[in-house]
Amino acid sequence: MRAVVVSGTGGPEVLGVTDLPAPEPGPGEVLIDVVATAVNRADTLQRRGFYPPPPGASDIIGLECSGRVAGLGPGVDAWKVGDEVCALLAGGGYAERVVVPSGQVMPLPGGVSLVEAAALPEVAATVWSNVFMTAHLRDGERFLVHGGAGGIGTMAIQLATARGAEVYATAGSPDKLALCRELGAVAAIDYREEDFVAVLTEAGGADVVLDNMGAKYLTRNVDALATGGRLVVIGMQGGTKGELDISTLLRKRGSVTATSLRARPVTEKTAICCGVVENVWPRVADGSVKPVIHETMPIEDVARAHQLMEDGAHTGKLVLTF
Template sequence: MRAITISRPGGPEVLTWAEVPDPVPGAGEVLVEVAAGAVNRADLLQRQGFYDPPPGTSPYPGLECAGRIVALGPGVAGWGVGDEVCALLTGGGYAERVAVPAGQLLPVPAGLDAERAAALPEVVCTVWSNLFMTAHLRPAETVLVHGGASGIGTMAIQLAKAVGARVLVTAGSAAKLERCAELGADVLIDYREQDFVAEVRKATDGAGADVVLDIIGAKYLQRNVEALAVNGRLVIIGLQGGVKGELDLNALLRKRAAVIATNLRGRPLAEKAAIVAAVREHVWPLVEAGVVRPVVDRVLPMADAAEAHRVVEAGEQVGKVVLTV
């Protein structure tokens, strides 16, 4: 088969569409013939040499895909050859075939093609597990979503609105904020020109946000705590603004607040399967009803993965960039 390989750590130019050995599904796995995969920030980090895949997993980038099951490993039940699926992956989505643990499979939602289904698993599992399984966002609470026009952000807006939360977002242009508003965001903050802490306080009559979903990390750490409400929850899922920051613990104590940092790729199989099962139960009906939808900025051939990485690295897209085989 062919897959996108990383010849050495570096820029997008190190990505090559090359012949590689076919994967073989092990016990509890299925082999998926990939129709489409989607680009995530973690793929860029892996390409740069900062985010190696867990030992024993596919060396190729790609954390989600959609396609068709072509083979079953020993012990797989509930799935059959020919089933149309999308999948949460530990890696290997930039390829013609990928072996996937059966617990990380989802049926392609009714009404979606493979290109749009491929844009769902990683962002939906990330958002659902963090906003609802970790931060326990409730109806009528306020959530601040940083990077509202990103893949994570566009999904977080929709899911938070679907459960009745109030959504505040940051983004870096009027055009991106307009797209966030179209998805349901209630308060729009241009981080280039506005202080998001002041804007959050103004929008909440000084109370602050109950939950902050943060992709920035160190750069925003202290300010995120300042933006929290009493009993607020800061969930850090990205480190685009660095890995080391200072925090006034007294401010955290006064608010009885929590700072939580999570990732998805390195979790044990059982935890991933539980997240996928929760997504199938709670989110898939919303997708099939049209309440929540994948936001796809553009679709490119898999062989053009380097161009896709350039787009995401530059922050040119709204939502996801999808790669097709």
């Protein structure tokens, strides 16, 4: 099979496509012929040597894919060869074939092509697990997402809006701010020129904040919370160490949770994927949530895709096809 390999830690230039032995499904696993995969920020971190795969996962980069079932391991009866599917992966997506636990394989949502579906598993699982399973965002609450024009941000805005939340999003350019508003945000905040704390405080505070910045925004995120607000940290783009004013958190009766998805046990990922199929896919099928894809390109352009991701000029997802 063709697969992307990393010649050494470094910039996008270390990525290349070569032939590797294809995997075989083990007990409880599904073998997928990959049609498309998508680029995530975690992929760029793995390429640079900062985010190794969890024990037992493929060393090949790639946290999601879409394709067709090509084989079934012992004990799998939920799928049949030829089924069109998408999947949440711990690794291996940048290859023509990948094996994945059966519970992390999902049917395509209605109205979405195989290529488009590659842009959905990671962002849908991230948003559903963090915003709804962990933070319990409810109808009528105020929700703030940072990086609203990115892959996770575009999914979070749409899904929170569809479920009745009042959505606020930060972004850093006129085009990205316009996209946030188009997807449903009641306010798109230019983080270069505006203070999101002031905007949210005037509105009454954020009931839920989804944050990819980490240390840089920790104090300000807590300041932006409403009474009983929940901050969920899913990234460290702004550093790993920050100061937390416990008195502010106590006064607001707030909570701070940090989560990751990739290293969770299969049982937890299975529960998340079931929640995505039950709660997110119907929204995709009725058009209230859609995959936002900046560009689709062949796998041979993987280095360019990583460069686009790191430049930060894209919106939504970058999809790679085989």
